[in-house]
Amino acid sequence: MLGIDNAVDNEFAWRKSRFISEKKYEEMKRYTVKPGDVIITIMGTCGRCAIVPDDIPTAINTKHLCCITLDQERCLPEFLHSYFLYHPMAREYLEKHAKGSIMAGLNMGIIKSLPVRLPDLSEQSRIAAEIDNLRNEAQRLEAIYQQKLTALAELKQSLLQKAFSGELTAKSAEAAVEEVTA
Template structure:
């Protein structure tokens, strides 16, 4: 550490105020809608720097630092004037502002908290901060302001780079969505056979089915391993993904064999997050679907499963049909009967294959961009921590040069 820096405790630097948020004081999304305004509300959310929304009332009218607990550690926010908090731990008020800069304190706490192993079961009470933040590196006020100004500029560049990457990814997603919509929109009435989902299912009993209801499958019957039970989480990304694993015993499966899923089945969520769709992969182990899903075993001599998925999600006729049967903005009424009657304009299997291949190519390109974006964000987060380490070891003499310029571009 450089000359002129000293180690001090948080207690010696600030006044710690515990904000007791009783049941009536927690600000909800309904409160924000009923009392709109411009005063920021901060919460424990990591997204948008903890900003929960904007409100017509405020709790504080001064520059403070707020803290909260969210899983793995403290989160600090630096609102300046007139703000409220919800579901956060409390506020930090500097005792002697002529000796301590709020910007410097904010950056210092953000850095130190990343170096402390934190047990999430600890509550966000002042006693927690007093235990953890006892050895803080503090220079004189002029040096604090210099370091804080460099960090402001560096982090503004990182924020700009993050925003640009997010915009680029959002633009790419929009372009891919438009391109896929165009592919499906070319399937028009008059040129293609009109049928329904029910007529495209395999000609056998239970080719379209929902999962077991009520006492057929109780929550207490799930076990740690066995036969998989598929749910909303497996289709919510409109791609089949393994997320939460649920299992039943082989004996229980014998009671529920009618709900078995097969490779190539089309799954549609009908409860909770409705209207999501995915195709069961070829390597699926023995599994059944839950009551939250409608499962369609498609006659693949008539219709390719991936085509039906694309049609369900993107064709104007399918979207209009579902919107007409939606309750408000949520497909609360989506059920097996609606899905069976969904009208389908059906090209030949060869045309379907061409559409699927084109859309797959578009989706793979977007996946590649998403991976690049994730790497970019991870690199920016590492860069942020590296700059903070330099700052609070006393090694930050100027704004990092070429790399920061590259990131901000």
């Protein structure tokens, strides 16, 4: 069974294992999830989504997910995934319609009525690829940023240690800072 944890990072991830009996599956098989389906969280962390991978074993989704099976001759999963996550109209719509007195929630009716503008498949593919490139570049920059933060923290410790031991000079401190910030 797939749940919120499989989509919470906006990419499909295998997390907590949940199983049902074959008899229960037969009762619930209309909720079977297929490769290329787009799952979207509808409770708690509303609007998180992921594309079901090609290697998925037989699985169903829990009531906390909405599973969308697409006619891939009209809409690519990568495009819809990006649309849910980044298109201002989709984000605004989902935030506006998430309801609940204790916890935000969506339902299938709300998701079905989400306005989606579908360009032709080649444009959908181009948009999805461009968003993927931007996401990869953002992750690369974030990794560099984290490395710089780590280096600065280490520099601070080193300078403090030298300061307390009397080894620190203004020139050596400037050189160390210049090396880390370059």
